[in-house]
Amino acid sequence: MAAAAAAAAAPSSKKRKLPAGLADPSSLRELTSGLPTIDACLAAVADSLDDWKASVQSAVEAAELEAKRLVDEIKGMIEGSGGVLEHGILEEYLRLNVGGRVLSFPYEALVHPELHNTVVAQMLLYFRAALPQDAAGNPFVDSFDGYFDRLADQVSMVYAGQLGGLVLFDPEAADPAHAEPHAIFATKLDLTPPVNTPATPPAGNDRSLEGLADVADRALAGVKRRIMALRNTKWAYEKLIDFLGPFLKSGNVEEDTIVSVQIRGETVSTVKATLNRLGTNHALYNRFDTDAVAWSGADVRKTS
Incomplete structure (x- = not known):
């Protein structure tokens, strides 16, 4: 009777079913002490270790x-919009048609760390x-050439270390002809993931369970x-593609x-x-429409 009562009071050492997909079950499952209570504890530790291994394995796979x-x-977003994953040979200047006027735009300068993630740099480096x-x-940008003149100057100044970034100064800052394209092309996007740094090992090479669990x-x-x-x-590339959409070829020849x-x-x-x-x-539609009736003697001023 006493032996039966002791057996009933002892924790069960029955092996539990392994977690699905577990590649390397705990080695504790092969260990026995000959003492039912200790073996039950070992089995419980093995179960917990296998649960932990399975969860880590699933997290790694996910x-x-x-x-x-x-x-x-x-x-897919880049290539689907006609872009490339690597820029080609970097000439010093790029011949760029902006609104009908061909400019020499600083090209190799666009890889500068302060410029590379701006919309204008991404457009010309990867979506040219x-x-x-x-x-x-020549690549054509449907924008105001006067703004791109100033933008080219600032790109050169940033590259030369004379300016910290692309900034719109007064009076242009109050002029929509400059402010609106600046809000697009000078926008800096977060396209660079953080530098990979390994987890710091526990102080003093602590090999205890607690120290190693902290590292994990x-x-x-x-x-x-x-x-x-x-x-x-x-998300940044989605924003970039959204910015560039009106300037890229649509695929419709007309x-x-x-x-x-x-x-x-x-x-x-x-x-x-x-x-x-x-x-x-x-x-403006009728002004550019070659089939439209000409404006008899009308004086058209260039506007942005």
Whole structure:
């Protein structure tokens, strides 16, 4: 009777079913002491270790899958919009047609750390081929050439260390012709994930369970931070593609066609997509429409 009561009081050492997909069960499952109570404790520790291993294994698999998915989605966004993943040879200057006027825009300067993640740098470095091209093969940007003149100057100054970033000063800051494109092209996006740093080992090379568990917790926190950084990078690219959308080729040959008009001896150009957004009743639409009735003697001033 006493033996039966003791057996009933002792914890069960019955082996629990292993967590699904666990590749490496705890070695404690092979260990026996000959004492039912101790063996039950060992089994409980083995169960907890296997649960922990399975959860870590699942977390690793989930992190790897999400990282791969995010990278594929980022690449898909870039390539789907006509961009490339690596910029080509960096000439000192790029011939760039802005609104009908061809400028020499500083090109190699765009890889400068203060410039590389701006919309204008991303556009010209990685989406250059996705821009419409004029008859001479120059990339075309449907924007105000006066703003790009100043932007080119500032890019050169940042590259030379004479300016800390792209800034719009008065009186241009109050002029929509400058302020509106500046709000797009000078925007700096968070496209760079944080530098990878390993989890700090426990002080004094502490090999205790508590010390090593702390390292494991910090390593997991690091994984979560870096996955979040990749998510943020994807969101930044979504914002970039949204910014660039009106300037990139749509794939519709008609809408991507560059049309020009002479105004006081100067060529002013845009793409048909821009005119179509204005509507056929808009004065500018009719001014660029070669089939429209000419404005009899009307004096057209160049505006932004």
